[in-house]
Amino acid sequence: MRILCIHQNFPGQYKHLAPALAKLGHHVVALTPKVDKPVTWNGVHIVPYKVQGASTKGIHPWLADFETKILRGQSCFAAARQLKAKGYAPDIILAHHGWGESLFLKDVWPEAKLGLYCELYHRATQEFVGFDPEFPSRTPETDALRLRLKNLNNRLHEEVMDAGISPTQFQASTFPDHHQDRITVCHDGVNTEVVVPREDAELALDNGTVLTRKDEVITFINRNLEPYRGYHIFMRALPDLLKRRPNAQIVMLGGDEVSYGARAPEGKTWKQIYIDEVRGRIPDEDWARVHYLGRVPYDRFLALMQVSRVHVYLTYPFVLSWSLLEAMSAECAIVASDTAPVKEVITEDENGRMVNFFDRAALVEKVCDLLEDEAARKRLGRNARAFVTQNYDLRTVCLPQQLEWVGRLAQTTPRLPME
Structure with a gap:
């Protein structure tokens, strides 16, 4: 088959699936x-294109997001037409539609079967827009209207989606019923042959210190350090955590930008805002045990997981981070928020410990309890890895399910674009 993959940051979620399809003999572009x-990367022929146009100044804020998706969709449409002019016609299109690129591809190839990566449908319920009272909506009376427009991209894709795939039950459940009927739940997968525990693991810090499993290492990881992933909660727990654990080394990964939610006030970052909030309560000798590594190569990320004694993961009800499952695969002892996406993979005192997202005192207690209980850490870590291996292993579970999903997609009758 001829298979076309669309992703604004390729390979993204197609890191394993696209090469696997190419290895099976399919022509993957x-x-x-x-x-x-x-x-050419791992048998996949990657074709570049440029996003043309710029956002309109002064446009209504509810339309600004959708305008960027139109610009991306139109640019991808133009690139697709160029491929078609050269005689290319895919049997299947696999697209992460979150940025709008695939909006108009059925207008180029109406007979192609379109499979979408369904990451999230925006909801106006209290669980989503009002979860964190510290950041209340500035316009609660119009949230439902704004999010309805934000979902235009999802809604327009639903008209032409032949099948969808979503990494977790929670994420799939955010979509309306008429979407869910066509969505298969299958995670991207964890390479448990690579993400393994290592007794001899070492992590070199920027100051020259080398941490090993003999050290009391507490880890916290976000793509970007921001409230959606509980950075503010963790930081407010730091003064007590450092005081209670005088030998602990706190190591954090994450950038200074924003992946989700509101941006920090002009000229500031969420990272620095919460450093400034707690720094006055932390003596210099304790602050020297707090290490920000920013964003790191994967091998360094893996080493951090392997030296971690307790790993803290907090999140709003939102997309589940890959890093949590990778930490579990590395046999980390997890303390995580008891939010909906986390409950899908963590069971209290079976493969991790859970805590109310907002209860930083309880967070400190749970972390300290685990640091004092080596037997519990080992039991939870082993169970965590076993759970990931059984349910989320890339080679034996997730990739075969993804390939099966592509096979079913190939047998569907394509939906034609509506007039």
């Missing part, structure tokens, strides 16, 4: 603005 020149 990827359209992405990430590269400047055509290149």
